[in-house]
Amino acid sequence: MALRVRFAHTLRSYRASADLTVERGETVALVGPSGAGKTTVLRVVAGLLRPDEGYVALDDEVLLDTAQSTDVPPERRRVGYLFQEYALFPHLDVWHNVRFGARRNDDVAPLLERFRIGALAKARIDELSGGERQRVALARALARDPALLLLDEPLSALDAHTRAGVRADLRELLEALGLPAILVTHDFEDAATLAHRVGVISEGEVLQLATPTDLVATPRDAFVASFTGATVLPGQVVESRDGLSHVALDGGLSVWSADDASGPVSVAVYPWEVSLGSHTPDDSRMNHVSGAVVSVAPMGNRTRVRVGPIVAEITAASAERLDLRPGVLATASFKATAARLFPR
Amino acid sequence: MPPGDLVSALGTNAATDALRVTAETITVSMLAILVVGTPAAYWISTRRGALRDALVTLVELPLVLPPAVAGIGLLVAFGRAGLLGGTFDALGVDIAFTKVAVVLAVTFVASPFYLRTAIWAFEVVDPTLPAAARTLGARPGRVFARVMLPLSRGGLGAGAALAFARGLGEFGATIMFAGSLQGVTQTLSLAIYEQLDLDIDVALAVSALLILTSALVLLSVKLMSRWRSGFGSLTPFAATARRPT
Numbered sequence: 273m274a275l276r277v278r279f280a281h282t283l284r285s286y287r288a289s290a291d292l293t294v295e296r297g298e299t300v301a302l303v304g305p306s307g308a309g310k311t312t313v314l315r316v317v318a319g320l321l322r323p324d325e326g327y328v329a330l331d332d333e334v335l336l337d338t339a340q341s342t343d344v345p346p347e348r349r350r351v352g353y354l355f356q357e358y359a360l361f362p363h364l365d366v367w368h369n370v371r372f373g374a375r376r377n378d379d380v381a382p383l384l385e386r387f388r389i390g391a392l393a394k395a396r397i398d399e400l401s402g403g404e405r406q407r408v409a410l411a412r413a414l415a416r417d418p419a420l421l422l423l424d425e426p427l428s429a430l431d432a433h434t435r436a437g438v439r440a441d442l443r444e445l446l447e448a449l450g451l452p453a454i455l456v457t458h459d460f461e462d463a464a465t466l467a468h469r470v471g472v473i474s475e476g477e478v479l480q481l482a483t484p485t486d487l488v489a490t491p492r493d494a495f496v497a498s499f500t501g502a503t504v505l506p507g508q509v510v511e512s513r514d515g516l517s518h519v520a521l522d523g524g525l526s527v528w529s530a531d532d533a534s535g536p537v538s539v540a541v542y543p544w545e546v547s548l549g550s551h552t553p554d555d556s557r558m559n560h561v562s563g564a565v566v567s568v569a570p571m572g573n574r575t576r577v578r579v580g581p582i583v584a585e586i587t588a589a590s591a592e593r594l595d596l597r598p599g600v601l602a603t604a605s606f607k608a609t610a611a612r613l614f615p616r
Numbered sequence: 617m618p619p620g621d622l623v624s625a626l627g628t629n630a631a632t633d634a635l636r637v638t639a640e641t642i643t644v645s646m647l648a649i650l651v652v653g654t655p656a657a658y659w660i661s662t663r664r665g666a667l668r669d670a671l672v673t674l675v676e677l678p679l680v681l682p683p684a685v686a687g688i689g690l691l692v693a694f695g696r697a698g699l700l701g702g703t704f705d706a707l708g709v710d711i712a713f714t715k716v717a718v719v720l721a722v723t724f725v726a727s728p729f730y731l732r733t734a735i736w737a738f739e740v741v742d743p744t745l746p747a748a749a750r751t752l753g754a755r756p757g758r759v760f761a762r763v764m765l766p767l768s769r770g771g772l773g774a775g776a777a778l779a780f781a782r783g784l785g786e787f788g789a790t791i792m793f794a795g796s797l798q799g800v801t802q803t804l805s806l807a808i809y810e811q812l813d814l815d816i817d818v819a820l821a822v823s824a825l826l827i828l829t830s831a832l833v834l835l836s837v838k839l840m841s842r843w844r845s846g847f848g849s850l851t852p853f854a855a856t857a858r859r860p861t
Binding site for chain 1: 742744745747748749750751752753754755762763766767
């Protein structure tokens with residue numbers, strides 16, 4: 273069961289296009305800022321939007337082929353669509369919401385049990401918490417026994433506390449179902465946790481589609497680097513020597529990079545490739561930025577610390593040991609190979 | 617005048633005839649407005665751009681048209697010497713000055729109140745809900761019946777009540793196009809006008825009845841706007857329809 277999508281469609285401010293294949297049991301995430309055209313891909317696959325030109329097929333069943341004037345209506349596409357904000361019917365209770373998608377009354381109860389919402393069968397939608405709504409929406413989307421799944425921002429309506437748990441549940445569910453799935457999110461971390469491959473979208477165009485590891489290892493451009501978590505700083509290559517480039521950052525600092533470039537560049541540095549110390553170390557690393565700590569943000573078992581324009585991600589234990597607080601002097605260090613250059 | 621006399625004045629032939637004519641004609645008008653108007657309003661609500669604006673303008677035209685102009689218009693269209701009159705005449709049908717004429721006049725004047733409110737009620741439904749229904753296997757007809765109608769019923773009910781009230785009070789277009797023949801085309805509103813010269817008590821009694829009915833209709837509009845619809849207050853003529861993006 274593989275899904276094939278290829279389309280181009282003119283939206284108000286840009287032309288959206290995509291060309292991807294999602295294998296059986298594979299989840300592909302599309303990430304990008306809001307308004308990048310991520311949802312457009314889902315709407316085309318679901319049949320809610322007919323693109324100017326395009327082709328959508330699930331194995332050998334053609335759902336859309338504008339060249340042949342084939343356009344299977346959404347109700348016959350066997351798509352499980354989890355909408356952003358869930359789009360539950362406010363005039364129906366939980367049971368009837370799930371029944372709407374099911375073929376028989378008897379199919380409803382097992383789904384409610386599976387998503388642990390059996391006790392809420394008679395509850396109205398406005399009485400549910402965010403996490404419960406998400407489970408009702410998932411149960412409803414699966415009620416039709418779909419052949420593929422489309423998930424639009426499945427976690428964005430949840431608070432940070434519920435989010436981690438729901439994310440783990442969702443990952444388990446996607447694995448258990450074994451369907452081709454497309455997931456849309458603006459959060460790279462969600463995408464990297466839930467999906468096998470991640471496509472970064474900007475202004476309707478898939479800039480790069482790769483495994484999360486490959487995206488971080490070899491981002492195609494500064495936008496992809498920034499979206500996958502890198503700190504991106506503008507600068508100018510002032511000299512090249514021994515295969516190294518010396519970049520003067522716009523803020524006044526300068527860094528060395530192992531990439532070959534000239535002229536105006538963007539320098540991308542991933543926070544987890546930056547280490548921190550209380551003094552400038554004498555080691556193989558070529559880049560040291562000393563200054564006062566600007567901010568300290570704990571993130572689970574890690575801490576993000578900003579020194580000057582550089583962000584470092586270190587373990588919470590190290591942050592405590594170094595006694596990092598805003599105002600304290602520290603040095604951020606990273607290798608020349610960790611400073612990637614992209615022409616501007 | 618004691619209330620007892622008002623009630624007995626309603627028992628006169630002129631009053632009961634008018635009541636019967638009004639009940640018959642407004643029932644047929646409202647049925648026509650609901651059965652044809654609801655799908656039409658839904659269809660218009662799904663259009664965008666210039667076509668939608670043109671359709672809404674057409675729908676709203678009777679609202680601003682002077683009743684006398686509406687009456688003349690209906691006469692020109694359906695009267696014996698009118699545009700379609702020849703066709704009807706050949707079929708042995710004469711519409712002007714019959715109950716059919718009353719129904720046409722009332723429908724013409726009252727329908728915009730329903731259509732406008734109904735278009736608005738459909739347009740404020742979150743567009744992802746019908747989309748979700750489609751992906752859950754519902755054909756457009758089922759989406760309309762199971763999702764759009766229940767979600768907009770408050771607005772539809774309020775629009776129907778307003779159209780009913782307007783139809784009840786219809787006077788100008790009816791008297792020009794259908795005349796005021798007791799027992800045939802004389803509705804309650806027309807009876808008040810005629811009885812003013814003949815028996816003021818009947819005119820007052822019928823007026824009181826219409827006041828009471830209008831008050832009940834307004835009250836029902838208020839109640840329906842709260843009817844599990846989430847619309848805070850229903851002011852369809854001040855509300856600007858939120859266009860789904």
